[in-house]
Amino acid sequence: MACMTDAMRDDPLDDFERRSITLEGATRNVYVMGTGPAVIVMAEMPGISPHVARFSRWVRDAGFTVYMPSLFGKDGAYPQAEEGLAVMQRACVSAEFRAFAANASSPVTTWLRALAAHAHAECGGPGVGAIGMCFTGNFALSMMLEAPTLAPVLCQPALPMNDPGALESPPEELAAVRSRLERENLTVLAYRFAGDRFCTAQRFAAYSEALGERFVARVLPDEAAHPEPPPFFARVVKSPHSVVTAHLIDAAGQPTVAARDEILAFFASRLKP
Secondary structure, three states: OOOOHHHOOOOOOOOOEEEEEEEOOEEEEEEEEEOOOEEEEOOOOOOOOHHHHHHHHHHHHOOOEEEEEOOOOOOOOOOOHHHHHHHHHHHHHOOOOOOOOOOOOOOHHHHHHHHHHHHHHHHOOOOEEEEEEHHHOOHHHHHHHOOOEEEEEEEOOOOOOOOOOOOOOOHHHHHHHHHHHHHOOOOEEEEEEOOOOOOOHHHHHHHHHHHHHHEEEEEEOHHHOOOOOOHHHHHHHOOOOOOOOOOOOOOOOOHHHHHHHHHHHHHHHHHOO
């Protein structure tokens, strides 16, 4: 089994270009690296961890320009339990996120859609990819309302946190996304672990009902999750959860590595025709 030592310390992120980008009247730090079509990587709770940065580097190595916006937490921090819980609690009451509201997209997705347009203008190509994780898991779907987003990936979408069978997106948004998926022959990739208590089977069933066969679900067995994730995931999340980051086992033949490779191939198929 691959050792997680390299990811058990803070990541300085010094191989990324840190940009201050103003869109929709709001300014955020965005970490950028690579060349090729753009892929927007949205961090899971509690922020841009070393594991999220590792995933972004894999995206870069696959031939893409990564845009990794800072949405919450301390950038590059290794996910400790108490600090991570505090970040999550602040995000839950922030006006930018709808942690407990079904049928209401988080306001921050308006900024992220503008980022997709900005990244597409900078990088060119047929469009951009987007992957959301956990707290941001559904955001890639909301970004389908912006024309450049062609390859949405939902990793363990966790919102709304108080209703395991509900969806964050309102019905009219889901209908618009489904219409576009069918019209342009696009699909949505989605991942979860079977025993994830934040992203449940009921939620994936609701997505399937809303999006039909355009929603392509992948459910990994719990035993495929790394048994020694960082403290935040071990003590706060308390279940297999982060498919391509904290619970990924970086070794050949592992289901989580296969999921990562499928995501990279999905981006290539949509963005590098």
